[in-house]
Amino acid sequence: MDTGYFNIHWYPLGTMKGNAFDPNCPTRLVLDRIGDKWSVLVVLSLSSGPRRFTQLRDTIGGITPKVLTQTLRAMERDGLLIRTVFAEVPPRVEYALTPLGQSLQSPIGAVAAWAEENVEAVIAARERAPV
Amino acid sequence: MDTGYFNIHWYPLGTMKGNAFDPNCPTRLVLDRIGDKWSVLVVLSLSSGPRRFTQLRDTIGGITPKVLTQTLRAMERDGLLIRTVFAEVPPRVEYALTPLGQSLQSPIGAVAAWAEENVEAVIAARERAPV
DNA sequence: CTGGATCCATTTGGATACTG
DNA sequence: CAGTATCCAAATGGATCCAG
Numbered sequence: 001m002d003t004g005y006f007n008i009h010w011y012p013l014g015t016m017k018g019n020a021f022d023p024n025c026p027t028r029l030v031l032d033r034i035g036d037k038w039s040v041l042v043v044l045s046l047s048s049g050p051r052r053f054t055q056l057r058d059t060i061g062g063i064t065p066k067v068l069t070q071t072l073r074a075m076e077r078d079g080l081l082i083r084t085v086f087a088e089v090p091p092r093v094e095y096a097l098t099p100l101g102q103s104l105q106s107p108i109g110a111v112a113a114w115a116e117e118n119v120e121a122v123i124a125a126r127e128r129a130p131v
Numbered sequence: 132m133d134t135g136y137f138n139i140h141w142y143p144l145g146t147m148k149g150n151a152f153d154p155n156c157p158t159r160l161v162l163d164r165i166g167d168k169w170s171v172l173v174v175l176s177l178s179s180g181p182r183r184f185t186q187l188r189d190t191i192g193g194i195t196p197k198v199l200t201q202t203l204r205a206m207e208r209d210g211l212l213i214r215t216v217f218a219e220v221p222p223r224v225e226y227a228l229t230p231l232g233q234s235l236q237s238p239i240g241a242v243a244a245w246a247e248e249n250v251e252a253v254i255a256a257r258e259r260a261p262v
Numbered sequence: 263c264t265g266g267a268t269c270c271a272t273t274t275g276g277a278t279a280c281t282g
Numbered sequence: 283c284a285g286t287a288t289c290c291a292a293a294t295g296g297a298t299c300c301a302g
Contacts, residue, residue, distance in 0.1 A: 020243060021172060023193030028168070030246040030253050035166040037159070041152060053264055062154030064296060065265060079256025090263045091302085100252055107245045110238040112151060115161040121231055122161050125210025184284050196285060198275060221283045222282085 033078055034104060038063060038071040043101065043108050046081065050096035080104065164209055165235060169194060169202040174232065174239050177212065181227035211235065 020027045033039060041060045045051060051059070057068055072095060075081050080101035086092040097105075151158045164170060172191045176182060182190070188199055203226060206212050211232035217223040228236075 020175065020246070021190055021192050026250045026254055027243075027246050030250050031171060031243070032168055033253075034242065034246065035168055035171065037163055037166060040162060040166065044151065057264095059152055061152050066267090066297090067295060069265060070295090077257055077260040078253045079259075080253075085264095091265090093264065100249065100256070103249070104245060107238070107241040110241045111165065112158075112162070114235060114238045115151070115158050115165065118231065118234070119157045119161050122164075122209045122211075123157055125231075126208055128210075129208040188284095193276095195276060195278095197277095197287090200285065201275090216284095219283095222285090224284060 030078075033074065034108065036071070038067060039075060039080075040108055040112065042071055042075060042095075043080070043097065043104055044112060046095060046097045046101070047105050047109075050084075050094045053093050053095070056095065075101070161209075164205065165239065167202070169198060170206060170211075171239055171243065173202055173206060173226075174211070174228065174235055175243065177226060177228045177232070178236050178240075181215075181225045184224050184226070187226065206232070 020031065022028075038060070041063075042056065045056055045059050053068070053072075056072075057063060057065060060068070063071075072081065072083065076083050079098055081095050081097050084094045084096070086094070151162065153159075169191070172194075173187065176187055176190050184199070184203075187203075188194060188196060191199070194202075203212065203214065207214050210229055212226050212228050215225045215227070217225070
C-alpha cells in the first residue's frame, strides 16, 4: 500500500502545509484512534504496567465491557498493545502497551495534563457563555 | 459551581490516581472536546494567525459548513477562540485563538507530531492484523 | 473471568439547498 | 461571505443477558 503520504512531514507551527488537513491522509485515521476518549484512558491505565480486563474495566469508570473490548481490539490491531491469553481456569487475559503504545504516553500525557490544568478555565468559560 | 474536582492534580505516570478515570470528573468533558478530530485541525489551522470562515473551510479538507460552525461555536463557548464580526458588506468574520487556545498548541502539536511520525507503523500493524 | 450477542436510544455528521 | 435549515444514514455507545 502506498498512499503517497508517508514521507510528508510536519512543519513548524506557523508554516504548516497541510497533510492532516487532507481528508485522504492516513494521519486522520490515526488521530481519530488516539483522540478517542477511551483509548486515552486505556493508555493512561496501562502506563503503570500490564492490566487484566476486569482491572481496566474497574479503573476506567463508566465503560461497559462491550466498549472496552472494542477499544482494546482496535488498539491491538493498531499495534498499540498486546493481548496475552493464559491457558488457565478461570481464564486470565493481560493487556500491555507495546513500545509503540508506550511512545504514546508522552503526547497523551501532555494532553491529559492540559485538560487537568485547564478544566477550571474551560468550565468557567462555558458557564459565562449565553445559554 | 463546585464539583469537588478542581483541586485534584495529576500524578506522575505510574502513580496516577484517577480523576480522569472518574466518569463524573469534568476532565472527561474537556478531553472530549480537545480530542475531537475537527477541533484539533482548527487549532492547527489557527496556529499561524486569525482566519476567516471560508479560509478554515477550505483549509480543513472534508469539513462541511454545518460541522465547522458547530465546532467553532463549541470552541468559542469553551474559551478556546474568539469570534469577531466586522460590520461590513460582504460580511467578514474572523476566528482567532485565545491565550487559552494557544496554550493548547503545544500538547496538540505533540499528538499531531506523534500521528505523523507513526502513521506508517500503525498502518503496517493494521494490515498485518487478521481481517 | 472474559468477554460475545443482542437490542436499542442517541448522537454524529454528511449531503443538499437556501438566506441575510 | 458566512452561515442556517432540513433530512437522513451510519456510527456510537449503553443496557442486558448469556456463554466458554
